[in-house]
Amino acid sequence: MENPLWHPFADMGAVDGDRFVITRGSGSYVWDDAGRRYFDATASLWYANFGHGRPEITQAVTAQLEKLDSYNLFGYYANEPALELASRLSSLAPVPGSKVFLASGGGDVVDTAVKIARAHFVHTGQPEKTHIIGRTQGYHGTHGFGTAVGGIPVNAEGFGPMPSGFSHVAYDSVPALEAEILRVGADRVAAFFCEPVIGAGGVLLPPEGYLEAAVEVCRRYGVLFVADCVIAAFGRLGTWFGIDRWAVRPDMVTTAKGLTGGTIPLAALLVSPEVAAPFFTGSAGAPVLRHGATYAGHPVGCAAALATLDIYEKDGLISRGRELEKPLADALAGAADHPLVAEVRAGLGFLAAVELSAEVLAADPGAPGKLQRLVRDEGVLVRPLGKGIAMSPPLVAGDEELDLLAAAIPAALSRLQG
Numbered sequence: 001m002e003n004p005l006w007h008p009f010a011d012m013g014a015v016d017g018d019r020f021v022i023t024r025g026s027g028s029y030v031w032d033d034a035g036r037r038y039f040d041a042t043a044s045l046w047y048a049n050f051g052h053g054r055p056e057i058t059q060a061v062t063a064q065l066e067k068l069d070s071y072n073l074f075g076y077y078a079n080e081p082a083l084e085l086a087s088r089l090s091s092l093a094p095v096p097g098s099k100v101f102l103a104s105g106g107g108d109v110v111d112t113a114v115k116i117a118r119a120h121f122v123h124t125g126q127p128e129k130t131h132i133i134g135r136t137q138g139y140h141g142t143h144g145f146g147t148a149v150g151g152i153p154v155n156a157e158g159f160g161p162m163p164s165g166f167s168h169v170a171y172d173s174v175p176a177l178e179a180e181i182l183r184v185g186a187d188r189v190a191a192f193f194c195e196p197v198i199g200a201g202g203v204l205l206p207p208e209g210y211l212e213a214a215v216e217v218c219r220r221y222g223v224l225f226v227a228d229c230v231i232a233a234f235g236r237l238g239t240w241f242g243i244d245r246w247a248v249r250p251d252m253v254t255t256a257k258g259l260t261g262g263t264i265p266l267a268a269l270l271v272s273p274e275v276a277a278p279f280f281t282g283s284a285g286a287p288v289l290r291h292g293a294t295y296a297g298h299p300v301g302c303a304a305a306l307a308t309l310d311i312y313e314k315d316g317l318i319s320r321g322r323e324l325e326k327p328l329a330d331a332l333a334g335a336a337d338h339p340l341v342a343e344v345r346a347g348l349g350f351l352a353a354v355e356l357s358a359e360v361l362a363a364d365p366g367a368p369g370k371l372q373r374l375v376r377d378e379g380v381l382v383r384p385l386g387k388g389i390a391m392s393p394p395l396v397a398g399d400e401e402l403d404l405l406a407a408a409i410p411a412a413l414s415r416l417q418g
């Protein structure tokens, strides 16, 4: 019987009758409603960084619900978990003294970052600096500004006019970024949005030296560098925030997903003291950021985040993203040699993509989806992404799980080959 649930990014005509219902999770594994176990090699949607089913989260969330189940942060209201979380994130932040704006999801903090970038310049006497530059294949969520800054054209199609004042440059070219700043005019460009490793756009690794040079160009022209670390943070690249793997100074850093391991929706935007300065003058009468949502800094989400940070620290999970990058690349060596495969992208952080060859994709554009299904039949969950499949396993995965991946993908490729 048809269920009214409307799934994101789904062909609902095809979904009905074919739903894949996950009912239970523990560690690196989840179970479906038929009781079958799978290695969750995508950590759900890039976020179950410590895996599933940690009792510390249940305890922290339950305790918070019993003490204060909700309260907002508008105006001068605060709650204790939000205050503690802001202090903790700021003390870990790549830019000392960063301010912390809380929200519910990655898209929320992306759109917040666009507004703060523009508002910053309004309040520093450069109101004409409004233009935002994104990158081809970049993904920054599905809110209004995030859709416009994203560089996957199909995601912006069919929704009428996008917000104005956005353009895109090739994701791997610093000269293209500089040329675009000069074309628009440095006095008109507010910010450049950049994922350290492009995630949803296909797991595209930055060329050597790219991030350092891009930050340098932004600095030179007074353009804010916004590191979108919604995927990259909390160990995925082996550091707290992802961008701090490089010796660069971002002006803002977006985080979500791994902040609570996905257990409760929460996101945090780190804003450098310089960018935040107009709003923190130290006396009443400062400009007010007229922005923020009902659930900003929800105490239950913040309690989950504090328990999550404890897990990362106690279990040493943050550095594992780096320790596991070579083992993951090694586990995909068999896939890399397969005749249907054009390229395996791995080796920087605990995420990877297997891209199918142009011939395979030309013969069947639906091949990535089919491959995902075949890998699932082998007991491993991966994601179809454009030209292939992607994975980003929990940071608690070990040899046993990487062996599963190493066996499942070549087996599925051979079945795809027929």
Ligand code: PMP
Binding pocket: 104, 105, 106, 107, 108, 110, 139, 140, 141, 142, 195, 199, 200, 228, 229, 230, 231, 256, 257
């Ligand atoms: N930015 C990046 C880099 C992301 O990967 C995502 C989600 N995949 C978002 C923003 C949007 O986050 P959310 O889906 O929580 O709104």
